[in-house]
Amino acid sequence: xxxxxxxxxxxxxxxxxxxxxxxxxxxxxxxxxxxxxxxxxxxxxxxxxxxxxxxxxxxxxxxxxxxxxxxxxxxxxxxxxxxxxxxxxxxxxxxxxxxxxxxxxxxxxxxxxxxxxxxxxxxxxxxxxxxxxxxxxxxxxxxxxxxxxxxxxxxxxxxxxxxxxxxxxxxxxxxxxxxxxxxxxxxxxxxxxxxxxxxxxxxxxxxxxxxxxxxxxxxxxxxxxxxxxxxxxxxxxxxxxxxxxxxxxxxxxxxxxxxxxxxxxxxxxxxxxxxxxxxxxxxxxxxxxxxxxxxxxxxxxxxxxxxxxxxxxxxxxxxxxxxxxxxxxxxxxxxxxxxxxxxxxxxxxxxxxxxxxxxxxxxxxxxxxxxxxxxxxxxxxxxxxxxxxxxxxxxxxxxxxxxxxxxxxxxxxxxxxxxxxxxxxxxxxxxxxxxxxxxxxxxxxxxxxxxxxxxxxxxxxxxxxxxxxxxxxxxxxxxxxxxxxxxxxxxxxxxxxxxxxxxxxxxxxxxxxxxxxxxxxxxxxxxxxxxxxxxxxxxxxxxxxxxxxxxxxxxxxxxxxxxxxxxxxxxxxxxxxxxxxxxxxxxxxxxxxxxx
Ligand SMILES: Cc1cc2nc3c(=O)[nH]c(=O)nc-3n(C[C@H](O)[C@H](O)[C@H](O)COP(=O)(O)OP(=O)(O)OC[C@H]3O[C@@H](n4cnc5c(N)ncnc54)[C@H](O)[C@@H]3O)c2cc1C
Numbered sequence: 241x242x243x244x245x246x247x248x249x250x251x252x253x254x255x256x257x258x259x260x261x262x263x264x265x266x267x268x269x270x271x272x273x274x275x276x277x278x279x280x281x282x283x284x285x286x287x288x289x290x291x292x293x294x295x296x297x298x299x300x301x302x303x304x305x306x307x308x309x310x311x312x313x314x315x316x317x318x319x320x321x322x323x324x325x326x327x328x329x330x331x332x333x334x335x336x337x338x339x340x341x342x343x344x345x346x347x348x349x350x351x352x353x354x355x356x357x358x359x360x361x362x363x364x365x366x367x368x369x370x371x372x373x374x375x376x377x378x379x380x381x382x383x384x385x386x387x388x389x390x391x392x393x394x395x396x397x398x399x400x401x402x403x404x405x406x407x408x409x410x411x412x413x414x415x416x417x418x419x420x421x422x423x424x425x426x427x428x429x430x431x432x433x434x435x436x437x438x439x440x441x442x443x444x445x446x447x448x449x450x451x452x453x454x455x456x457x458x459x460x461x462x463x464x465x466x467x468x469x470x471x472x473x474x475x476x477x478x479x480x481x482x483x484x485x486x487x488x489x490x491x492x493x494x495x496x497x498x499x500x501x502x503x504x505x506x507x508x509x510x511x512x513x514x515x516x517x518x519x520x521x522x523x524x525x526x527x528x529x530x531x532x533x534x535x536x537x538x539x540x541x542x543x544x545x546x547x548x549x550x551x552x553x554x555x556x557x558x559x560x561x562x563x564x565x566x567x568x569x570x571x572x573x574x575x576x577x578x579x580x581x582x583x584x585x586x587x588x589x590x591x592x593x594x595x596x597x598x599x600x601x602x603x604x605x606x607x608x609x610x611x612x613x614x615x616x617x618x619x620x621x622x623x624x625x626x627x628x629x630x631x632x633x634x635x636x637x638x639x640x641x642x643x644x645x646x647x648x649x650x651x652x653x654x655x656x657x658x659x660x661x662x663x664x665x666x667x668x669x670x671x672x673x674x675x676x677x678x679x680x681x682x683x684x685x686x687x688x689x690x691x692x693x694x695x696x697x698x699x700x701x702x703x704x705x706x707x708x709x710x711x712x713x714x715x716x717x718x719x720x721x722x723x724x725x726x727x728x729x730x731x732x733x734x735x736x737x738x739x740x741x742x743x744x745x746x747x748x749x750x751x752x753x754x755x756x757x758x759x760x761x762x763x764x765x766x767x768x769x770x771x772x773x774x775x776x777x778x779x780x781x782x783x784x785x786x787x788x789x790x791x792x793x794x795x796x797x798x799x800x801x802x803x804x805x806x807x808x809x810x811x812x813x814x815x816x817x818x819x820x821x822x823x824x825x826x827x828x829x830x831x832x833x834x835x836x
Contacts, residue, residue, distance in 0.1 A: 298324040299458035299617065301440060303470050305329075305422040307338065307404065308587025308602035309463030310411035312610050314352055317418035319614035319736045319813075324457075325420060328427035330445065332412070335564045336403035336492055336515065336524045338599030340364070344671035344709065345600045346396035348607050351735050351815055356410040361400035363387055365514050367503045373553035383503065384665055392794035393711035395730060399670060403492075403517045403524075404599060431460060431473050431583065438582050459613060460583045463606070466571055468589035474580055480573030480641070486648070487534035489527040489544075491565030492518055496558040510551045518563070525565070527551075534567035541565075572645045574637050578630045584609055591637045597644050600671055605633055611735050611813035620761055621835055625681070632676040639696040643668060673697045676816060677707035683810075683819040683830045686800075704800055706820045710811040711799070715792030719771060720780055729795065729811075732768055732786060738818065738834075739811040740827070741768045743801040747781045749823070753808060754783045756824045760831055770795050772803040 300316055302309045305327035313323040341349075341361055349357045364384055368377035384399040391397060412422055425445035429452070432439045438460045443452045462470020471478065493512065498504060500514040500521050512523040527534070527548070537544040541562055549555065574591040578584060586609055587602030609629045615621035647665070667673075676682060677693035684706035693707075704711065714728040733739050740757060744750045750769050757765055768786040771778060773793045781787060790796050799820075801807045810819035810830050819830035 298322040300324070300461065300613070301326065301428075301438075301455075301457040301459070302461045302463055303428045304462070304464035304468065304587075304589075305408070305412070306333070306463060306465060306587065306602070307408060307411075307599050308589075308606045309461070310408055310415065310422075311348075311352070311603045312461050312463055312586055312606035313420060314354075314411055314415050314418075315607055315610035315735050316614055317415060317420055318352065318734070319611060321614050321617055323420055325415070325422045326426035326428060326442065327422050327424050330425045332405070332408065332422070332424070334405055334492075335490070335566065336405065336517065337490055337566075337568075338404040338596070339401045339513075339515070339517075339524065340596045340600070341400045341402060341407070342597070342600040342669065342671040343394065343396040343399065344674060345603050346400065347709075347730070347815065348603055350396070350730060351733055352414070354410050354414050356413070357402060357407055358396070360406065360410075360517075361402035362516060363398055364401050365501060365503045367505055369505045369507075370552070372506060372551065375554070375556075377502075377504075380502070384669065385667070392714055392792060393798045394672060395712050395714070395728075397670075401513075401515065403515065406517055428464070428469055430469065433581050433583055458582065459617070461606075461609070461613075462583065462585040462589050463587050463602075465588040466573075468585065470583060471575055471585050471589045474577070474583055474585065476575045476577055476585070478571075478573045478575055480571065483570040483572065483648070485530055486528060486570050487532075488568045488570065489525065489534045489537055489565065490568055491525045491538075492563040493523045493525055493559060494518065494521045494561040494563070495523050496521055496560050497554075497556050498523065506552050510548060521560070538565050538567040570648055572641060572648070574634075574641055578605070578633055579609075579626065584613070584626070584629065590633070591641060596647075596665075597640050597669065597671070601637060601640050604636075604671070604674065607735065607814045608633055614736070615764065615835070619836070620764060625834060628679060628681050632679050635678065636674055636676075636695045639694065643696065668696050671696075672709055675705075675708045677705055679707055681818065681830075681833045682706040682816075683821060683826055683833075685819075685821045685826045704798060704817065704820070706817050708817050710809070710815045710817050713790065713792070713795035713798060715790075715794060716770065716786075716788040717791040719769070719775070719778060719787040719789055723789075723791075726791065727786070727788065729768075730815075732766065733811055733815045734766075735813045735815075737763070738765050738813060739768060740765055741770055741795075741799070741809040741811060742784075743770050743772075743796065743799065743805075743807045743809070745772065745775075745804050745806070747779050749806045750781045750784065753806075753824060753827065754781055756827060758783070760835055764835070772796060 300323045302313045302323055302325045305325050309325055313325045316323045346358055366380050367383050368380050370377060388397045427443045429441040429443055437456045437458055440455050440457060442455055443450055462468050464470055503513040505511040509529045511526045515522050515524055537547055545559055578590050586605040590605060612625045612629055616623055616625055673696055675695055712728055712730040716727050717723045718725055742750050742753050754767055757767055766785045769781060769784045771789045773790050775789050799809055808821050808827055809817060812818040819826055821827055
């Protein structure tokens with residue numbers, strides 16, 4: 241029991257329910273210790289006691305319950321930060337739209353412990369192209385290259401698909417475990433920043449009645465899409481262009497007569513991607529044709545069918561059902577800053593969704609911001625840490641827009657005769673190379689040139705630098721205990737702590753590094769000793785959370801460690817290498833910047 245403040249009730253997620261009284265937000269630092277430190281989760285402060293129907297008491301307001309809002313909320317909840325998520329729609333959104341999930345995003349869903357996404361996502365079907373009226377495909381090819389087998393450093397290696405509405409449903413289910421339910425029909429109208437808080441005008445529609453009130457939050461995250469009110473409040477410019485003439489159409493369909501194992505394309509004008517998410521004969525439409533009034537087609541289904549049949553020239557195909565359809569105007573735009581003071585923006589409110597990287601980038605924005613905000617809110621990091629959200633994400637999004645605009649240009653310049661080759665995308669779209677090498681908070685003592693690096697470069701073994709995605713390494717055997725109980729680095733990394741991986745030959749240097757970590761709050765750091773393959777007879781190091789042997793040799797290979805030497809790798813809560821250092825000095829340099 242922690243005492244005082246009788247109005248706050250606290251439960252331990254996800255299963256056990258113990259109530260604890262809190263003295264202040266400081267209590268959020270408390271973590272339950274369990275035999276497996278990776279599974280320790282911070283406490284959650286949930287509701288005002290005795291008022292079970294009252295809104296969630298939360299210092300953070302997330303505006304918008306799309307991908308970015310849900311990921312921001314879930315990451316904060318996993319960090320023990322109470323969040324309120326408001327969504328102006330009265331119902332959860334339908335439609336597959338951003339269904340493409342890049343391998344890096346799959347990794348982040350793994351760290352956020354949403355296994356349903358990986359379980360239900362499927363490989364993108366092969367593309368088949370046709371001439372109008374043609375029944376036999378002109379060619380069959382993969383959109384994202386041939387499917388590959390996972391590798392030790394990349395367990396998620398293929399670009400997968402799962403409807404954005406389904407992914408959002410799984411994220412909401414996870415959030416609900418933290419008693420955070422998306423509040424529908426709640427729209428932020430305006431906001432005003434003050435020195436210590438943000439004042440928000442919120443309209444709620446319930447049972448046909450609309451009420452408005454002013455509320456106070458410590459922090460606001462605008463995940464309210466491209467036309468969001470939060471970005472406008474920040475006075476952020478949304479620089480770039482809007483392609484009015486290149487409006488597109490998206491929708492979910494059921495079509496009889498079309499093989500539902502492929503992605504059928506008629507030039508770049510009409511594409512029907514088969515998806516198991518919509519059941520038998522389910523397809524997602526993507527159409528774009530310069531000069532066609534897509535808004536009209538979205539509103540008038542007869543006109544829509546006429547347009548589709550005029551392009552595909554296949555009367556044998558029966559469009560049996562149009563579940564949902566919407567037009568979509570490509571924006572090639574990004575915000576010039578992603579936050580200021582106590583207000584931040586993520587996802588579609590930051591950048592445009594052209595080119596199939598938007599949802600993925602939105603998830604990555606939210607992940608980058610949320611762990612930093614959690615540490616600042618707990619009083620463990622300086623507010624300046626939040627500036628690095630801007631600094632790290634702006635170059636990545638700028639590069640993403642360059643890539644995706646090139647794709648957009650290719651697709652609108654093409655026509656009915658264009659073959660599927662025009663759509664093929666390179667490895668950079670998998671986003672495993674997205675990096676923050678130029679960030680001021682990363683530390684690399686191994687002589688790597690970090691500034692000016694391409695933030696989207698695709699990486700291979702032996703090139704790891706601070707700021708890069710932290711590779712996985714399976715086959716790690718416990719030094720003490722049954723060797724067959726393998727683990728992997730990805731099963732240790734979690735978004736609510738830093739993981740300090742100490743590659744070492746013997747326990748003496750490890751001991752001094754573990755002892756140096758004692759000065760930092762224990763709830764924010766996990767330590768992992770990794771001994772080279774074949775090590776035995778080593779004495780246990782007191783205080784280390786994990787003591788492992790690199791049974792497969794993968795960790796030493798990917799982290800570029802020569803057996804017999806010591807290397808310390810700090811992996812940030814967003815599974816990015818924060819520091820690659822030789823010992824305590826480098827470690828202190830890193831944490832000196834990130835923690836108070
Ligand atoms: C056709 C199409 C295909 C796409 N394909 C892909 C793909 O394959 N891969 C990919 O990664 N991305 C893709 N995208 C992009 C992806 O859909 C977007 O980038 C993503 O939806 C952005 O997520 P978000 O949560 O930031 O914003 P949004 O999804 O726009 O969500 C914003 C939410 O905020 C709510 N809101 C707005 N204002 C307020 C307010 N004032 N108060 C309360 N709530 C508010 C909205 O109702 C909405 O629910 C595609 C997009 C389209 C249109």
